[in-house]
Amino acid sequence: MITISDIREWRNHDVLDANGKKIGSLEAIYVDTATDEPAVATVEIGLLTNKRLVFVPLDDAVVGPGYVRVKYPKAQVKDAPSIGTDDVLPAEDEPAIFQHYGLEHRPGASGERRLARP
Template sequence: MTMINTNNIDSLIGANVVDTEGRKVGTVGQVYLESTTNQPSWVTVKTGLFGTSESFAPLDSADWTGDELRIGYDKNFVKDAPRIDTDGSLESADEDALYRYYGLSGSTVGQSTGTTGTYDDTSRDATVGDRRTEGYDTSGPTTDDAMTRSEEQLRVGKEQVGAGRARLRKHVVTENQTVTVPVSHEEVTLEREPITEANVGKATSGPDLSEEEHEVQLTEERVVVDKETVPVERVRLGKETVTEDQRVSEDVRKEEIDYDESDIDRQRRQSRDDTL
């Protein structure tokens, strides 16, 4: 374990905070120093879905391992700590509320910082209170006669994450194609013509009787198959943005304020009802 002091404040900022069971509570947002010793005394822990809430946690029983801060309190107990403005020095009433909540003795707390520097000296003397496991009125016992009602609200954001990869791949497939091709061929036909004055000369030009042979060359068309590779189209990958609605469901807590009427008020109300 590393001792927590002003030399490692920079390392504390942004470090993970875990509770007594090793569960992550949040991350360190700010560090508060004791003005008398200038030593780290409190840290704020960023919690919530996007780290928008900050809860104070004491360092009196915390252990620093160099990469995470282990505090001696339960995760839910830290999250239920009084909600206090973390901008600048702590007000006296806010300090009192924190010390009572964590059951700690009084101390002197200075201004918050992410690095070392100068701090406001603010003396305080808080009494030791009982450690609480449930919330209480954060308006404090010394404020006016109004009670503050708080509630949790969902803050939903969006982030870009990888959803997969697509690629083009080309491979060769063989398929059978049938094409009908008309082809022609020659056939022998026998033609007879009578002897006329027009052809009698050709008919009697040879011997009267003889043996002869005549040949006719026949031709036909044959199908010749050849293959040629030609480009037919171009294919590319593109992207388009499709927007769809997604529902987010989360439990949120809120405080409700009930009115308990006194016996006198109850009697007066009953009397009015009877009169009516």
């Protein structure tokens, strides 16, 4: 099980798909605002001059020495919604992340954000 206390240790770890293929490097973790549990990671992908951050859910993720393995295939993650390396996730873009992975997006009871960086 992934615990929030481990977040600082995950940064820059390799992110692998279910088959062990490297997707990129872990850049940040977003927590679910309802539970304060890690929910989504941003993964840095691309070439030196064209890097971007893609989003991948952390459900069933496995943390190992030097890596985080997610259950989604590399191709699906690379096609996920993305932001620039210096950008932040706009609240209105959150549903697209969940939709990309076939997950339900449930904002808070008052419509507040579902994802936040700790």
